[in-house]
Amino acid sequence: MPSKKSVAPTPALTAEQFKTSVVKHLRTTLGTYEEKASKQAWNKALAAAINEFVFEGVSRTRKTHANVGARAVHYLSLEFLMGRLMSNNLQNLGLYSVAEEALKSLGLEIADVLEEEPDMALGNGGLGRLAACFIDSMATLSIPAVGYGIHYEHGLFRQEFHKGRQVERPDQWREFGNPWEICRPESAQVIKLYGYVETVYEQGKLSKVWHPGRTIRAIPWDIPVVGYGGQNVNVLRLWESRADKFFDWDVFNSGGYVDAYSESVEAETISKVLYPNDETDAGKELRLIQQYFFSAASIADVMRRYKAANGEDLANFAKLNAMQLNDTHPAIAIPELMRVLVDEENFAWDEAWAMTRETFSYTNHTLLPEALEKWSLKLIEKVLPRHMEIILEINSRFLTQEVETMWPGNNDIKRKLSIVEEGAEQMIRMGNLSVIGSHTVNGVAQIHSDLVKKDLFPEFDALWPNKFVNVTNGITPRRWMKACNPRLSALIEQHIDTDWPRYLEKLTGLKPLADDQAFQDSFMAVKHENKVDFVKEIKTLTGVDVSADAIFDVQIKRLHEYKRQHLNLLHIMALYRRVLIDPNYDMHPRVFIFGAKAAPGYKIAKEIIFAINKVAEKINNDRRINDKIKVVFLPNYRVSLAEKLIPAADVSEQISLAGKEASGTGNMKLALNGAITIGTMDGANIEIAEEAGSDNVVIFGMEVDDVVALKNKGYHPADYYRSNEELKAVLDWLEGDFFTPGEPGLLAEVKRNLVESDPFMVLPDFESYCEAHQKIDALYRDKKAWAKAAILNTASLAKFNSDRSIQDYAQNIWHVKGVEAKS
Ligand code: B1H
Incomplete structure (x- = not known):
């Protein structure tokens, strides 16, 4: 039989010692005592006892990574579907059995205490959960990495059924506090929005100055991500929006006590709620602002750290920093980095562009047309006037240099590859922007990556044959x-x-x-x-x-x-x-x-x-x-x-x-x-x-080819409805009142949808x-x-295993290596 070594070294800690720590936290952190404590209080006390190890790990890891000067990964995602953290943290620290025994001796079942923790549901589905598995794997593989996202006050809605129908209720995950997070006000950033751009000539040089219409503060909350074995602890940094000036004192002093808060209410809306539209583009101004808000705050944070470690010379910025775009949701980070480099750091365009492309890579998660993000040019111009100029500049250089060289005089291809879609309303295609601004683009399973090349971006693939790769997803x-x-x-x-x-x-x-x-x-x-x-x-x-x-x-x-x-x-x-x-x-x-x-x-x-x-x-x-x-x-x-x-x-x-x-x-x-x-x-x-x-x-x-063939031949769902007796019978069943006694027709829409349009070919399968x-x-x-x-x-x-996915990213896309944290 093989040896049974464990990679999760149990800290030298007995159940008795751990029990003492939990009880100490119950009394001193929670302000209660054993006889009176609720399960919820025990849960918090347990979290506090665990955090003694977790936060040591955060400091240990940060020190190690700051000292080695290795390339770091920044995973930008509008969603992190973390779920609960306690059992995971206990497992990864090798403390699970110790905690179980300690609680038992206090008369508590660990399962009941774990049940008290609300889910951190800051994501919709697979895309958000993938980001959560990935940061677990990056921590486990000791990769210097930070997850960047939004500290939503309300995550994905809670679902109830009322008479069989879905009713949405607000998610209140932080109602009773969150023991896993630390606010870092010292790392706050100021984010600009709206306003106008001024062109100025200074010392014979033309430059652009953005005068914002308003500013918002971004406050980071850090959530430790414990790698397996507990040695390496990375962080997930989530930004919360706050009013820049909390109070309008003039309004306050003139008696408008309530109105003085109005600006703060508006600013705080940005991180209020997660958009619940999995795989559909919301197209709303607030969503664009969310995307920019967290992208800009994250880039400013990466800059600040770079300068703290390396000084003002940005020559090595792209060598030391990789940024992964989790779908196009953070694509506005591309023109934002260009803006910072060109407008604030005085780089020449070409040099800034080379650095930007060396920094970013983009993961595509879907081919569904309704999920491919497009923003109206007018909207971007209003909210982010300088970024609109930069996007147009990126586009014009791309079309006149790269596309023109490859396909001289071919306007059809230019129209297809342009970041700007022409039509009744000009739209900005975030997918095209992401492909153009990244050094590598990946799909999330082999067949999907093949289709990304073949159906979604064939001309881009012809232009840059090595840009498109596959990284099959994984789970921790x-x-x-x-x-x-x-x-x-x-x-x-x-x-x-x-x-x-x-x-x-x-x-x-x-x-x-x-x-x-x-x-x-x-x-x-x-x-x-x-x-x-x-x-x-x-x-x-x-x-x-x-x-x-x-x-x-x-x-x-x-x-x-x-x-x-x-x-x-x-x-x-x-x-x-x-x-x-x-x-x-x-x-x-x-x-x-x-x-x-x-x-x-x-x-x-x-x-x-x-x-x-x-x-x-x-x-x-x-x-x-x-x-x-x-x-x-x-x-x-x-x-x-x-x-x-x-x-x-x-x-x-x-x-x-x-x-x-x-x-x-x-x-x-x-x-x-x-x-x-x-x-x-x-x-x-x-x-x-x-x-x-x-x-x-x-x-x-059907396989993909069959689907394509049927579409080309012309798909008529009614043919399938008529020719399969059982299928017809069950569809007809939906029309009467068999399943909704006394209320015929309540389910008829499902039948109608299938027999009359069936966009996803249910009947043929x-x-x-x-x-x-x-x-x-x-x-x-x-x-x-x-x-x-x-x-x-x-x-x-x-x-x-998501560790395999992350190793693929690390080797083929980010070019980074793990650096084990040392005490
Ligand atoms: C996936 C999304 C998605 N693909 C837009 N695309 C969203 C798109 O709120 N939005 O605007 C939210 C989510 N999610 C999923 O990603 C794929 O459908 C899955 O097949 C895949 O496993 C998962 C992770 O790659």
Whole structure:
């Protein structure tokens, strides 16, 4: 048997000592005492005790990184979907068991204390969670790195269901304070907005001076990011907006006490709330201001640090600083760096431009046209007049020099590649700006990166053949296995090294056990225990009783037509109908589990949620089907709920229309925890099938080429509706009042949408999807075959470790190395 060394060195600390520390903090930090303390107070006291290690780590890491002069990474993202931090911090510090024992001796269950922590939901979905996994990996790999984002007062809304319909409630994550963050007012920045640009001649030189119409203060909050092993602790720096002059004293003194606050209220709106429109461009002035606000504050912060370490000479700025744009949301950072270099630091344009391009790289996360950001030229001109000039200058040099050289006299190509889109209203294409201003552009899974080159930016690829690369997404195995699935982690550690959370390829050591009866039994016993736990969660959240012996079939992700939750729904209805027609219909009992938030303004997505809830209500209460099918839609799906559900999942639904899901990351989390994927050849599903082996996933439906062919031929959903009797029957079912007794037609919009337009080709994939589900059912009934496939999924997923993604970025894009922090 291999050695069992641990990479998470447990600090030399006993449970007794840790208990003393927690109690000390309960009394002195929280101002309460053991007999009176609430769970919430215990949670805060525990956080304070943990922070003694965390903040030591922050200082240690900062000192090391400041001294070595290595290139640092700045990950700019409008979203960081962190979830809870406590269990992760305990795990990464190697303090989990010590804390568990300490709390036990105080009469407390650690799970109950962890439950008190609100989720930090400063993101919408995959893009924001990816940023959170990436900063975990950067810390673990000791890469000098800072995550930069916005300190939203309200994260993604809390979701409730009222009579089956989604209702949004404000998220109040900081209502009772946040023990993990430190305000750093000494590093505040002043951000300019609006106003006008003056051209001045000085000593025979022409220069531009921006006279802002107003200024806002940006205050940083630092959240420590503990790497695995606890040695390296990076920070996530989130900016909060404040009024520059807090008070208008004249107004205040003349009796306008309330009005004196008005400016501050307006300034503070900038970091008030996260836009909840996953994959749609909000196009709102406030959103543009959010983007500029945090980009400008972050660049000023990077400048300040550079100068503190290297003095005023900026010659090495780009050599020492990489900036990654997480989608186009921070693309305004490109003209901002140009503005700082040219206007404030007096660089010549060409030199500044070379530095800017050497600094930035850009990750594209989607091909959906509605997500590709465009800002009206007029709006940018109003909010950021100097940036508009700079963007136009970048564009004109690009078109007249680079494009003209490659395609002399070709105006069609110029029109396509221009940052400015001509039309009734001139628009600024942030994607084009990002490609032009970056040295490297990456997609997030192989197929997506190929499509970025082939369909989205083919001319840019021809112009710069080495600019476009792939970095397949990943997930941190610390949160998504070790912390969330302690039973499976313990089982794994009976057979392989305990350092698998750092070296996930060690999981391949489980492959020889895939056929081993005893290991199969233990593996499936773990799954069963996780399901038994989750049965209680389902009961609490929905009131529905389900059996842990049923197949847990899970679709968890944002609600979006392209992700096709309604394809899942149509299949559920078909199964239900089959059982009604034939009460002896042979199937293993199934629980279909959904978790999804819809953007508040996305009407059809909300109708799909309503339809699923109504169908669920009917099926769950229909005694005729003998509990063969249950359907639950868990309200308020979020990171902490995912952590409970994923270890209990048998089947992973990854059923987007081929070509639409850039990568997906839930697919990786579920497969790593031993769920079998039912999926299309889309995003990272393709690579999961490659790694796990095509026998161990169930693939169905059209591939990208089929989708293109059908579109070209002319797609008519009604043809599919008419020619498949079962499909027609279930769609018609949506029209009456079967699922909405006494209120016919409430679900008709979902049918109409599918039969009349079906933009994401649900109907053509219906038949093949139903067949795939038959395969799942048959496989599950062959207990040995299922266990083997599930084990091989867990054993084969090392590629999807976010450490591997970050190593790819570090080597191929950022050109940085890890520097281990030393005390
Ligand atoms: C992804 C987004 C996104 N792609 C705009 N694009 C947003 C776009 O609020 N906005 O304006 C928010 C989010 N999110 C997702 O990124 C992809 O759909 C997933 O397939 C991918 O796994 C994930 C991480 O790369």
